Amino acid sequence: MTSRRKSFRWLIVVLVALVLAAVVVSWNDFYLLRLKTYSIPSSSMRPTLEVGEVVLGRKIFPSMGEHYEPVRGDVIVFNIAAKGANDYLKRVIGLPGERIRLQDGVVLINDVPVPRQALADYRYEDSGGTEVSAPRYRETLPNGRSYEVLDLDPQGEMDTTREYVVPDGHLFVMGDNRDNSVDSRYTDYIGYAPLNEVTGVVETILLRKGESSSLWQPVQPEAN
Numbered sequence: 001m002t003s004r005r006k007s008f009r010w011l012i013v014v015l016v017a018l019v020l021a022a023v024v025v026s027w028n029d030f031y032l033l034r035l036k037t038y039s040i041p042s043s044s045m046r047p048t049l050e051v052g053e054v055v056l057g058r059k060i061f062p063s064m065g066e067h068y069e070p071v072r073g074d075v076i077v078f079n080i081a082a083k084g085a086n087d088y089l090k091r092v093i094g095l096p097g098e099r100i101r102l103q104d105g106v107v108l109i110n111d112v113p114v115p116r117q118a119l120a121d122y123r124y125e126d127s128g129g130t131e132v133s134a135p136r137y138r139e140t141l142p143n144g145r146s147y148e149v150l151d152l153d154p155q156g157e158m159d160t161t162r163e164y165v166v167p168d169g170h171l172f173v174m175g176d177n178r179d180n181s182v183d184s185r186y187t188d189y190i191g192y193a194p195l196n197e198v199t200g201v202v203e204t205i206l207l208r209k210g211e212s213s214s215l216w217q218p219v220q221p222e223a224n
Contacts, residue, residue, distance in 0.1 A: 073145025
């Protein structure tokens, strides 16, 4: 093989390597743009998420024509531009066209109760430093996704509700801390979450309260 041919082959190898490197770098940059951390400001998602914990979310870009494909049980980040609200973080319970209501704390989807298993009480400290014990349950949605919820008051004002019919292009969302969450049950405040305003899906917990964690050794959330 002549030196010219060897040089040409090496040139091809180098060019291919450069192209592959550029693709990898571009993909990494694009992927990193899809990641965002969120700090939990309230107790509405307790016991899954505590105040002050940091979660990592996968960003969605509605402004670029990208839309969230709803999965029941996901914890999503959304806003409601029409109400001038900030970002909310809630769990997807009902999909477009479904009928949702609560009866004595039990969620019913199209009149079918969501199974709820009693667990040991959840203990935590309130804002005043007092230890509180709250009834805890594990709900399992029709698609098999399960997570824990709290029912601080068995006779809470929104433990039994009217029936909600989820409009097209919207989701019925709730916080896991059922007696301390303003969510789709409160139609005058939050109401249904618009699909085209979902901007993220929580993927993992980076920093769990009272535990050591980092971006490279994330703590997995309890919500499956």
